[in-house]
Amino acid sequence: xxxxxxxxxxxxxxxxxxxxxxxxxxxxxxxxxxxxxxxxxxxxxxxxxxxxxxxxxxxxxxxxxxxxxxxxxxxxxxxxxxxxxxxxxxxxxxxxxxxxxxxxxxxxxxxxxxxxxxxxxxxxxxxxxxxxxxxxxxxxxxxxxxxxxxxxxxxxxxxxxxxxxxxxxxxxxxxxxxxxxxxxxxxxxxxxxxxxxxxxxxxxxxxxxxxxxxxxxxxxxxxxxxxxxxxxxxxxxxxxxxxxxxxxxxxxxxxxxxxxxxxxxxxxxxxxxxxxxxxxxxxxxxxxxxxxxxxxxxxxxxxxxxxxxxxxxxxxxxxxxxxxxxxxxxx
Amino acid sequence: xxxxxxxxxxxxxxxxxxxxxxxxxxxxxxxxxxxxxxxxxxxxxxxxxxxxxxxxxxxxxxxxxxxxxxxxxxxxxxxxxxxxxxxxxxxxxxxxxxxxxxxxxxxxxxxxxxxxxxxxxxxxxxxxxxxxxxxxxxxxxxxxxxxxxxxxxxxxxxxxxxxxxxxxxxxxxxxxxxxxxxxxxxxxxxxxxxxxxxxxxxxxxxxxxxxxxxxxxxxxxxxxxxxxxxxxxxxxxxxxxxxxxxxxxxxxxxxxxxxxxxxxxxxxxxxxxxxxxxxxxxxxxxxxxxxxxxxxx
Amino acid sequence: xxxxxxxxxxxxxxxxxxxxxxxxxxxxxxxxxxxxxxxxxxxxxxxxxxxxxxxxxxxxxxxxxxxxxxxxxxxxxxxxxxxxxxxxxxxxxxxxxxxxxxxxxxxxxxxxxxxxxxxxxxxxxxxxxxxxxxxxxxxxxxxxxxxxxxxxxxxxxxxxxxxxxxxxxxxxxxxxxxxxxxxxxxxxxxxxxxxxxxxxxxxxxxxxxxxxxxxxxxxxxxxxxxxxxxxxxxxxxxxxxxxxxxxxxxxxxxxxxxxxxxxxxxxxxxxxxxxxxxxxxxxxxxxxxxxxxxxxxxxxxxxxxxxxxxxxxxxxxxxxxxxxxxxxxxxxxxxxxxxxxx
Numbered sequence: 001x002x003x004x005x006x007x008x009x010x011x012x013x014x015x016x017x018x019x020x021x022x023x024x025x026x027x028x029x030x031x032x033x034x035x036x037x038x039x040x041x042x043x044x045x046x047x048x049x050x051x052x053x054x055x056x057x058x059x060x061x062x063x064x065x066x067x068x069x070x071x072x073x074x075x076x077x078x079x080x081x082x083x084x085x086x087x088x089x090x091x092x093x094x095x096x097x098x099x100x101x102x103x104x105x106x107x108x109x110x111x112x113x114x115x116x117x118x119x120x121x122x123x124x125x126x127x128x129x130x131x132x133x134x135x136x137x138x139x140x141x142x143x144x145x146x147x148x149x150x151x152x153x154x155x156x157x158x159x160x161x162x163x164x165x166x167x168x169x170x171x172x173x174x175x176x177x178x179x180x181x182x183x184x185x186x187x188x189x190x191x192x193x194x195x196x197x198x199x200x201x202x203x204x205x206x207x208x209x210x211x212x213x214x215x216x217x218x219x220x221x222x223x224x225x226x227x228x229x230x231x232x233x234x235x236x237x238x239x240x241x242x243x244x245x246x247x248x249x250x251x252x253x254x255x256x257x258x259x260x261x262x263x264x265x266x267x268x269x270x271x272x273x274x275x276x277x278x279x280x281x282x283x284x285x286x287x288x289x290x291x292x293x294x295x296x297x298x299x300x301x302x303x304x305x306x307x308x309x310x311x312x313x314x315x316x317x318x319x320x321x322x323x324x325x326x327x328x329x330x331x
Numbered sequence: 332x333x334x335x336x337x338x339x340x341x342x343x344x345x346x347x348x349x350x351x352x353x354x355x356x357x358x359x360x361x362x363x364x365x366x367x368x369x370x371x372x373x374x375x376x377x378x379x380x381x382x383x384x385x386x387x388x389x390x391x392x393x394x395x396x397x398x399x400x401x402x403x404x405x406x407x408x409x410x411x412x413x414x415x416x417x418x419x420x421x422x423x424x425x426x427x428x429x430x431x432x433x434x435x436x437x438x439x440x441x442x443x444x445x446x447x448x449x450x451x452x453x454x455x456x457x458x459x460x461x462x463x464x465x466x467x468x469x470x471x472x473x474x475x476x477x478x479x480x481x482x483x484x485x486x487x488x489x490x491x492x493x494x495x496x497x498x499x500x501x502x503x504x505x506x507x508x509x510x511x512x513x514x515x516x517x518x519x520x521x522x523x524x525x526x527x528x529x530x531x532x533x534x535x536x537x538x539x540x541x542x543x544x545x546x547x548x549x550x551x552x553x554x555x556x557x558x559x560x561x562x563x564x565x566x567x568x569x570x571x572x573x574x575x576x577x578x579x580x581x582x583x584x585x586x587x588x589x590x591x592x593x594x595x596x597x598x599x600x601x602x603x604x605x606x607x608x609x610x611x612x613x614x615x616x617x618x619x620x621x622x623x624x625x626x627x628x
Numbered sequence: 629x630x631x632x633x634x635x636x637x638x639x640x641x642x643x644x645x646x647x648x649x650x651x652x653x654x655x656x657x658x659x660x661x662x663x664x665x666x667x668x669x670x671x672x673x674x675x676x677x678x679x680x681x682x683x684x685x686x687x688x689x690x691x692x693x694x695x696x697x698x699x700x701x702x703x704x705x706x707x708x709x710x711x712x713x714x715x716x717x718x719x720x721x722x723x724x725x726x727x728x729x730x731x732x733x734x735x736x737x738x739x740x741x742x743x744x745x746x747x748x749x750x751x752x753x754x755x756x757x758x759x760x761x762x763x764x765x766x767x768x769x770x771x772x773x774x775x776x777x778x779x780x781x782x783x784x785x786x787x788x789x790x791x792x793x794x795x796x797x798x799x800x801x802x803x804x805x806x807x808x809x810x811x812x813x814x815x816x817x818x819x820x821x822x823x824x825x826x827x828x829x830x831x832x833x834x835x836x837x838x839x840x841x842x843x844x845x846x847x848x849x850x851x852x853x854x855x856x857x858x859x860x861x862x863x864x865x866x867x868x869x870x871x872x873x874x875x876x877x878x879x880x881x882x883x884x885x886x887x888x889x890x891x892x893x894x895x896x897x898x899x900x901x902x903x904x905x906x907x908x909x910x911x912x913x914x915x916x917x918x919x920x921x922x923x924x925x926x927x928x929x930x931x932x933x934x935x936x937x938x939x940x941x942x943x944x945x946x947x948x949x950x951x952x953x954x955x956x957x958x959x960x961x962x963x964x965x966x967x968x969x970x
Contacts, residue, residue, distance in 0.1 A: 092871075171872070
C-alpha cells in the first residue's frame with residue numbers, strides 16, 4: 001500500500017502583490033520501506049512540501065491538492081486536531097540546523113524523554129521515569145552515540161552539530177514512526193559526519209522498515225542512498241522515478257543539467273574543463289515564468305513551453321516536458 | 332491555470348521606503364506620528380499663537396473653571412489658575428518647555444552618545460573594556476536620580492536641568508550604539524570591506540553608520556519619551572523649570588494646593604504630558620515593529 | 629567555572645561600591661559650602677571642635693587621605709549628622725529605608741502576579757482582541773507620568789469616593805513600635821490588642837501607593853513578557869516540540885516560559901532603578917515616610933550629609949539588585965554560562 005499519496009499539490013502564498021504559487025501541481029508518492037529523495041535547488045519548494053505534509057505551514061499558505069492521502073486517509077478533509085494526531089503518531093521530521101531545534105534551557109535527557117510516548121512503555125506509571133531512561137539510552141545507542149551518560153546530561157550548546165542531529169534522529173525514531181522526513185539534514189555538518197548520518201538513515205530504513213523522505217540539494221549523496229528520486233525545479237515536478245534509471249537516462253533537460261553539473265558523475269571529465277551549468281539563475285517568486293518554469297533557461301525551449309507540460313509516464317518513470325531528451329540506448 | 336499579474340513590475344524599494352511602508356501599515360503608529368507632529372508644531376510656533384500672554388495675571392479672573400462649566404468664561408477657554416493666568420496660553424507655552432526641551436536634550440544626547448558610542452565600539456583593548464565597565468555602571472543609575480543629583484549639585488534651574496537630563500540619557504545611547512556597532516563589526520560584509528583594504532574610518536563611514544540609523548531612531552524615540560517624563564518630573568519636584576515658567580510638570584505642582592478647588596488645573600497639564608509621551612511611545616513601538624518586519628524580510 | 633564567574637562579579641561589585649563612595653565623597657566638596665560642614669553635618673562647629681574634626685577628617689591633607697578617612701568613617705557607621713535634625717544620618721536612614729523597601733516590594737509583587745500572566749496572554753492571543761486590548765492598556769500605563777496618575781487616583785478614590793486615605797503609612801491613632809521597620813510584620817509582632825484593626829488600616833494606607841507604583845513595572849512586565857514570548861514562539865525548537873506531538877499549552881509551559889523569562893529577568897534588573905525613582909515621587913505625593921521623601925526633603929533643605937547618605941544607600945540598592953539579577957540570569961541560562969566561561 002502507498003504510505004503517502006499526493007497528487008497535484010499546490011501551495012499558494014498570499015502576499016501584498018497577490019497570490020504567489022510557490023509549489024505548482026507536484027505529485028509525490030511513497031511506499032512502505034522505501035527511501036524517496038526530493039532533490040532541487042534552494043527555492044524549489046522542497047521544504048515547503050515537507051512542511052505541508054507535517055502540517056506546520058502558517059495560515060498565510062493555501063494548500064490545494066487532488067489527493068493528499070496518508071495510509072489511505074485524506075488529510076485535508078480531517079479536522080485539525082485529528083490531522084495532528086495522525087501526523088504526530090506516524091511521521092517524524094528532522095531539520096537543517098539541529099542545534100537550533102533543541103531547547104537551549106533543557107537538558108538533552110529531558111527533551112529525549114519528552115519524545116518517548118507513554119504508550120510504548122511497559123510497566124505501570126510508577127515505573128515510567130525509569131522506563132523512559134532505559135529507552136532513551138537504547139535510542140542513543142541505536143543512533144550511534146556510545147557515551148550516552150555525558151550526552152544525556154549536557155545542554156545543546158555543549159554538543160557538536162553532528163551529535164545534535166543524531167539526538168534529533170533519536171527523538172524522531174522514539175515513537176517508531178512510519179515515515180521519517182529529513183529536510184536537508186546534513187547541510188550544517190562536516191563531510192565525515194554527513195556520511196555517517198546517511199549511513200544511519202539507510203540502516204534504520206533497512207532494519208526497521210521505516211520509510212524516509214530525504215530532501216537535499218546534494219545529488220551525489222542522494223543518488224547513493226535513495227530508491228526513488230523526484231526532481232523539483234522552482235515548485236514544479238520535473239522528473240521522478242527510480243534513482244538508478246533516472247540518473248542513467250534523464251528525460252528532462254533540467255535533470256540532465258543537474259547530473260552534468262556534479263563532477264562525481266562525469267567519469268570522463270577532462271581536467272581544467274569548465275563545469276556545466278544552465279545559463280541564468282532561478283527566477284524570484286515575484287517573477288515566475290508562465291508555463292514550464294525552466295522555459296527561459298532551457299536549451300530545448302520552444303513556443304509550446306509557455307503551457308505547463310503535463311506529467312507523462314514511461315514505465316515507472318515520470319517526467320513533465322514537451323520535448324524530453326531522446327531515449328538513449330543503454331551503453 | 333491562474334492568471335498572475337506578471338506584467339506588474341514591482342520596483343525594489345530601498346530600506347527607508349520599506350521601513351516607511353511597514354510603519355504606515357500600523358494605524359496606531361501613524362496616529363502617534365501625527366500627534367507627535369502636532370506637538371512639535373505647537374512647541375515651535377505655540378508662543379506665537381497663545382490668545383493671552385502666558386505670564387499675564389488678571390486679578391479679576393482668578394480660578395475660573397474651563398469654559399464648558401457653568402461658571403466658566405468663553406474668553407478663557409480652559410479656565411485660569413490661581414493668579415489669573417490663562418490656562419490655554421500656559422499649556423501652549425508649556426509645550427515649548429516640556430516637549431521642546433525634551434527634544435533638545437534627546438537630540439543632544441543622541442549626538443554625544445553617537446560620538447562616545449562610536450569610540451567605545453570601534454576601539455579595542457584595555458581602554459575599551461574599562462570604559463565599557465564604567466558605562467555598564469552608569470546604566471544602573473536611573474536617569475531621573477542622576478538628574479536629581481546633578482541638580483542638587485548645580486542648583487535648580489532650566490539650564491542645569493537640560494545638562495542633567497542630557498547626561499542622564501547618555502548611557503542608554505552609548506550602550507545601544509556600542510552594541511549595534513559591535514554587532515555590525517561581526518558581519519561578513521565588514522570583513523569583505525576590510526579585505527578590500529578599507530581602514531577603520533572608511534568602514535565606519537560607509538558600512539557601519541548607514542546600517543545603524545534604524546537602531547538610532549528607535550533609541551531616540553525611547554530616549555525622547557524618557558526625557559519628557561523626566562523633565563516633567565523634575566518640574567513637578569521643583570528642581571527643574573522654576574516659577575513662573577509654564578512647564579507642564581511645574582503647573583501640576585503649583586496646582587497641588589488647589590486639588591479640591593480646581594481639579595482641572597492638575598488634570599489638564601498632566602493629560603498633555605500623558606498624550607505627548609503616548610504619542611512618542613506609539614511612534615517608538617511602530618518603529619520597532621517596522622524594523623523587525625523589515626529585517627525578517 | 630561557575631565560581632570564577634561569581635568571584636568576577638564580586639570583584640565588579642566591590643569596584644562599583646568603591647566608585648560609588650568616591651562619587652559620594654566628591655559630593656562633599658562639590659556641594660556649595662564648607663566641606664567640613666558637608667561631611668560632618670555639624671552646622672555650627674565651635675572653635676574647639678573644629679581642629680579636632682579637621683584632624684579626624686584629614687581635611688588638611690590631600691584628597692586621597694581625605695577619601696580614605698571618609699571610607700573608614702562610612703564603614704564604621706559614622707555617616708555624619710543631618711543638618712536639619714542634628715541626628716545621625718545612619719539612624720534616620722534606618723528608619724526610612726524599610727518603608728521604601730516595603731512599598732517597592734509590594735509593587736514588584738503586584739507587577740509579577742499581574743504582569744507575567746497578562747504578558748503571556750497578550751503573546752498567545754496576539755491577533756485576538758483580548759491580546760490587543762492588553763497591549764494597548766500596557767502602552768497607556770507605560771506612558772503615564774506617575775505624579776499625575778497618583779494625583780488622579782487620589783482625586784478619584786480618596787477625595788471622590790473616600791475609599792482610601794490620602795497619605796501616610798498608618799493612621800496616627802495606632803502606635804506600632806518599629807521592630808523590623810516593615811509595617812505589616814511589625815503589626816503582627818507588636819502583640820497589641822487592636823492589631824487586626826491596625827492591620828486593616830495599614831493595608832488601606834498601603835493599597836493606593838502600591839497600586840500606583842506598580843503601574844509602571846506591571847506594564848513593563850507585560851510588554852517585555854509579550855515581546856520575549858513572541859520571539860521565543862518563532863524559534864525552531866518550539867516548532868520541533870510541537871511536531872513531537874505536544875499540545876500547545878505543554879509547549880508553552882515547558883519550553884516557552886523558561887526561555888522567555890530569561891530576557892525578562894535581565895530587563896527587570898535594568899528597570900529596577902527606574903522603579904526606585906518612581907518610588908521617590910510616589911512617596912512625595914502620598915507622604916509615605918520612606919527614603920525618597922526624606923532625600924527630596926534633604927535636597928530642598930540643602931542638607932548635604934543627608935543627601936550624601938541617601939544617595940549612597942539608594943545607589944547601593946540599585947547596583948546590588950542589578951548584579952543580583954545578572955547573576956540569577958546567568959545561573960538560569962545555560963547559554964549565558966557558556967559565554968561567561970568562554
